[in-house]
Amino acid sequence: MAAPSPKHDVFQAIADPTRRSLLRLLEEQELPVTVISSHYPISRTAVSKHLRILTEAGLVKERKVGRETRYRMEPEPLLELKRWLDHYERFWENKLAALKRFVEE
Template sequence: MPVAESGHDVFQAIADPTRRSLLKLLADKEMSIASITDCYPISRTAVNKHLQVLSDAQLVSSQKVGRETRYRLQPEPLAELQEWLAFFEEYWSNKLLALKDFVEADSDDN
C-alpha cells in the first residue's frame, strides 16, 4: 500500500473513530480549529493532533485565514480505501454466489 510522504498511511489515519468523524464533519465545509473543537468533547490540543494525522495522510488540507487555521477535506487519498474494499466486495460476492449455487444444488438433489 502506498504511504504518504510523512510515513502515515490512509488506513492508519482512519483507524481512529474521532478522525473518521472529523472527515465527515469536513466533507461539506471548510472549518476553523475553534469550530471543529466545539463539535467534540476533547481538548483543542487533541483535535489538533487528530487533524495533524489526517494532514500527514493528505486527507485534510489547512490554510491560514487571518489569525485562524481552516481545514478542509481532501478526499483523493480515500480512493485507495475504495480500491482495497472493492477487492473484498468482489471476493465476498463470489463466495456468496458459490454458497447460493451449493444450496440450490443441494435442494435440487432432495
C-alpha cells in the same frame, strides 16, 4: 525529485473513529479548529493532533485565513482505500451469492 511520502498513510489515519468523524464533519465545509472542537468531548489539543495526522496522510488540507487555520477534507487519498477494498469485494460477492443459493434451496 519524488514527493516525500506522508508520515501517516490513509489506513492509519482512518483507523481511529474520531478521525473518521472529523472527515465527515469536514467533507462539506471548511472549518477552524475552534468550531471543529465544539463538536467533540475532547480537548482542542486532542482535536488538533487528530487533524495533524489527517493532514500528514493528505486527507485534510489546511489554509491560513488571517490568524486562523481552517481545515477541509481532501478526498483524493481515499481512492487508495477504495482500490484496496475493491480487490476484496469479490470475496463478499461470493459469500452473498452462496447465502442466496442456500436461502433459496
